[in-house]
Each structure stands twice: as C-alpha cells, then as structure tokens.
Amino acid sequence: MGRIFSERLAVSLTLLLIGSGLMLSTFGLSFAELGGAFSPTFFPRIVLIGWIALAALAVITDVAGRARAPHARWSAAAAVALALLGAAVLMSTLGFFLCSAGVSALILAVTGQRNPWLIAAYSITVPAVLSLLFSHVLKMPLPASPFFWWI
Secondary structure: OOOOOOHHHHHHHHHHHHHHHHHHHOOOOOOOOOOHHHOOOHHHHHHHHHHHHHHHHHHHHHHHOHHHOOOOOHHHHHHHHHHHHHHHHHHHHHHHHHHHHHHHHHHHHHOOOOOHHHHHHHHHHHHHHHHHHHHHHOOOOOOOOOOOOOO
C-alpha cells in the first residue's frame, strides 16, 4: 500500500482550499445593483467555480490513485511556490509579461520539460497572447512592463 499523503495531494488540497476561500469571499460584498453579468463578481465566480471543480477532481484522483503515488519532490513544489510569490510581488514593477514568462519557463523546467525551444515558445507566446487579449481586445490593461510596454 502506497503513501496516502503525497506532494500531489498536498498541492490539490491547497488549491481546493484557496479556491473555496476566494469563492466564499465574493459573497456578502456590497456593490451597486448592477445585476447579472455586470456585477464585479460575475467573472471571478465563474473562474472560481471551474477552479474548485478541477481542484476537487484532482483531490479525488490523487486519493484514488494513492497506491501509485510517486516520490515527493518538495523542492520542485517549493521552487514553483517561491516563483509565484516572487511574480506576485514583482508584477507591479516588471509587469505581467515578464513575470508570467519567467514563471512559465521555471514551471516547465521544474516539471520535467527539457526542450529549450518548447519552453521558450510557450513561456513567451502564452503571456504575450494574454497581454494582447486583455490590453488591446478587452481594454482591461494588465500591469505594463517597462521593457515591453507595447504588448
């Protein structure tokens, strides 16, 4: 019988608890009666519902597959957590694009991706597309980078 508690289960439970806490924080807020899709909590709640559903599925999968639990790589989880924390702190200074590209590259490298072209393509393309989508299409600007202000 394998270990019950693993790195995957710890991450899944953490994501489930954070998503649930964020969802609970959206209730009881007083805004102008904008109603429906115009409410400032409409879009975040939809995202959080998806987040909670996926985290719950991950917990169920991790508990059901506990006999196959791989050896925990706590150093990888700690590196990703520190990178996300650093990106959150530096987001207002370096902007969304640079922080997201750096975190994407680190996560891909830590999780086992070894193809440098794939890492570079993914970690540059996805943040650039998201920046363009939010800043230019949706007119909801993300924090701008001092070096890549046009994205």
